[in-house]
Amino acid sequence: MAARAIVYENNGDPASVLYAVTLPARAEPLSGRSINVKVLLSPINPSDVHVVHGSYAVQPNPQKLNINGEEKTLYLPGNEGLGEITEVGPDVKNLKKGDWVVFSKGQSGTWSSAQVLEEEDVIKVDQGSGISAVNASTLTVNPVTAYKMLSTFVDLKPGDWIAQNAANSAAGQAVIQLARGRGIHTINLIRRKDDFAETERFLKGLGADVVLTYDDIPDEERVRELVGGKEVRLLLDCVGGQATKDTVRLASKGAHLVVYGAMAQEDIQIPPFLLVFKDIRVRGFWRTGWFNSSTLEERSQFLDELVQLMVSSKFKESVHEIVKIEGTLSDEEATLKVREIFGRVNKGTGGTKIILEVETRQSL
Amino acid sequence: MAARAIVYENNGDPASVLYAVTLPARAEPLSGRSINVKVLLSPINPSDVHVVHGSYAVQPNPQKLNINGEEKTLYLPGNEGLGEITEVGPDVKNLKKGDWVVFSKGQSGTWSSAQVLEEEDVIKVDQGSGISAVNASTLTVNPVTAYKMLSTFVDLKPGDWIAQNAANSAAGQAVIQLARGRGIHTINLIRRKDDFAETERFLKGLGADVVLTYDDIPDEERVRELVGGKEVRLLLDCVGGQATKDTVRLASKGAHLVVYGAMAQEDIQIPPFLLVFKDIRVRGFWRTGWFNSSTLEERSQFLDELVQLMVSSKFKESVHEIVKIEGTLSDEEATLKVREIFGRVNKGTGGTKIILEVETRQSL
Incomplete structure (x- = not known):
């Protein structure tokens, strides 16, 4: 089982420059405060398109990744999403397997199936509050x-x-x-x-x-x-x-x-x-x-209060469509599907938010 | 001895609508907290021209005045100036004859030789500070x-x-x-x-x-x-x-x-x-x-501080020209002189501020 990520090497139109890659499976167990997060849902926001175009004030950090034996410098786009903790390192204090989390740092690369992060890179969302997965995945923007x-x-x-x-x-x-x-x-x-x-x-x-x-x-x-x-x-x-x-x-x-x-x-x-x-x-x-200048505790308290208000006031989900990038697709097939989606985003989806569900790559 | 004032009946170009009038001498002595102020100098500011045109957010209060036996509703323009106390009512506490004052209320009608006001309509300027008459007359704007x-x-x-x-x-x-x-x-x-x-x-x-x-x-x-x-x-x-x-x-x-x-x-x-x-x-x-929403005490303290700073930092007088409306002129002659001045103001005085000195009408 290996993670799949949507990436770009050079800025440009997402419908042309994005592609799907399969990342090698991690060998060692988690250490320290590391966490493994399965990304459940990750929306496409208008600012994400600007990021890929290179016309936004921030960019994801470049990452050196080994793709099919070749070392490449790639950018992993995707800013928002809902994750589920699948594994925690020995020093992680406040998170456990099964917890829902959102991403605390901008440009975390959420258009992927899984990520290895540190405990302070995410904020727990109280699943017991009754908030829906779609509302949680579109919470932080x-x-x-x-x-x-x-x-x-x-x-x-x-x-x-x-x-x-x-x-x-x-x-x-x-x-x-x-x-x-x-x-x-x-x-x-x-x-x-x-x-x-x-x-x-x-x-x-x-x-x-x-x-x-x-x-x-x-x-x-x-x-x-x-x-x-x-x-x-x-x-x-x-x-x-x-x-x-x-x-x-x-x-x-x-x-x-x-x-x-x-x-x-x-x-x-x-x-x-x-x-x-x-x-x-x-x-x-x-x-x-604001996110970058506030403490993790401030953001966490703020999100708790917001989730409570959303649940108590019956906050309606955005009009949305969940698009699955199936784990059974090859990278080439997944790339085609991703570019097709951004072709639709470029034309405008009439107010319907597209939410990606990038599955783990199967049977590699 | 009677006061002279520059007035208008209808809004318009100051070079056309302003005229000089002589106001009947006051018979009774001052009562209560009334004060009599001789206006020493009163500048012409750009906003004054807008006031006379009727294109400014505020206007002077209309005043019913007896001009040559005829009752007229007139406006007395002039917003800024330096006055000298010439007489105080029996209940006036903080002012005495000879004190320098500036005008606390906007649109006091400072283009005149003298005014009967209340103690709270003016703010004392410390003559002992060494501030010049020109700087004091152009202090409040x-x-x-x-x-x-x-x-x-x-x-x-x-x-x-x-x-x-x-x-x-x-x-x-x-x-x-x-x-x-x-x-x-x-x-x-x-x-x-x-x-x-x-x-x-x-x-x-x-x-x-x-x-x-x-x-x-x-x-x-x-x-x-x-x-x-x-x-x-x-x-x-x-x-x-x-x-x-x-x-x-x-x-x-x-x-x-x-x-x-x-x-x-x-x-x-x-x-x-x-x-x-x-x-x-x-x-x-x-x-x-700010002036209207602050207390007299706040404004007074503020002006004291400002005057001290102006004197200590050797604040230079504006480039200016003092134009005297002589007390020997008839109202007709004074009107001509005033309109001539505003003809110059309309053309632009090249950064030179015109300051009026309206003298008391003599030998009426």
Whole structure:
């Protein structure tokens, strides 16, 4: 039994540069605080595509691997996923065989069947909480981003209102659900499309209070009516450009605008008078930056709290499709299947998240 | 002896709508905490022109005045100035005849020869500090803005660096001088012009460390060399548009960008990655808002500290011209003179601040 990994040697379009390799079986038993993790599920996130293209701020560490007797320097992509502990070294304290874990370090190379890591590279997820495998495998990017933004900049209380753009994104959907779980109301901006009614129904099903297109943002007085005289003190922006300017129109005096993405690939635009006279405060949020600067204990506590909230508020799984890379496939067959998947990802999957299940290579 | 005031009835171009009136002499002695203030000097600031045009966020309170036996609703413009106490009511505690004061409330109508106010409408300026009349008369707008921005957002220590755009503006000059007075270094951005060398010499004479055009902003590495490996944690922006984007290139990680003006009359532009990956924090500053929300005691303490710093650091007077509206002029003659001045202001006075000296109307 040997591990399979999806790798690349050079940056480029994932549909062209990714390939599958089989890694030699490990001979020695685990030592010290090492752990062996079977990767159960690993999603494909938009940022992963940027990583493979080489256009993201971070890259996986290069690894020297022996592939069919040849030493190669390869990159193992995949940032998020759910693992199960299959073996622990003699000095491992807080993990045991069968535990579920998520990956604490970014770019762990989760598009693989198994990994040998150290105890501090993972964070335990309480399987007893009742969280589903899909929700656990997609925990550390979007729900963490959403929940951290909801709890960092403004002290929100039940009954408070927030607003966000690109509300139909995976992060936006997590914001809606986690806000609802805390009793916080949301105004959600989406683009005008023929299927507005359907998207509105979907987002309201997740707990959205108000869904609007950018073209239908009402004036200040009507906004105040919408929120029942409350304030909108937090605005989340992952678009940039004109959308920032539209979104900030919903802000109350002294509100925080938090930028966490740049879908429009344009500079944010804000009228200076909103900063000067309305005291709007603009900040950025970067999940990876927070993860890297926080202690393992802080992250672990945060994830426990988040998992509890997700379970208690019946957090719905993302619309998703699990694609299995079967252990019976040869590396060549697996490579074809992987590239086919990324061909679909490149064209857009219409909001359906693809989650990989890379099986251990069988009968080599 | 009667007071003279410059007034307007309707918003418009100051060179067309302003006129001079003579107000009837006051009959009764002062009561309670009333004070009589002779206005010694009152500058014309750019925002005053916007006020008269009606395009500013605030307006003076309308006043019902008896002009030549006719009751009229008039506005008295003029926001800044230096006054001298000429008489105090029986309950006035902290002011006496001869004291210098500045105006605590915005839009006090300082383009006049005298005013009856309440004790809390003014703040005493310590004449014994040695501050000049011109510096005292131009204290509450630009030096207050500059000093408040230098002391609010970032805890700056001697040897630290800041950056600002429109460095040659009156506020920019105040920033340079007050920063220097506190041992803080400045990078100053100005527009490319033929007279760059002259402007650079002038700003360096005020204490500027580095003067650059927007076209010559160096790359990150060279910026680090410029500031000797220190950080640039505060950036002041009163331009907006592309200039914001240029200015923020000088920022270190976690720096505050403070917007306090909008000379370009364009939205600020900021690349989202600077917010997300570099944690740049954007705030606005509005002097009037701070003045109105602070207590008289806070403002008074702040001004004392500022005056001390100005005197100890040999703060240079703005390049200025004092224009006297003589008490011997008739209202018609005074009106002509005032409109002529604003004709010059409209054309631009090349960085020379016009300071009015409105004399009491004589021999009516």
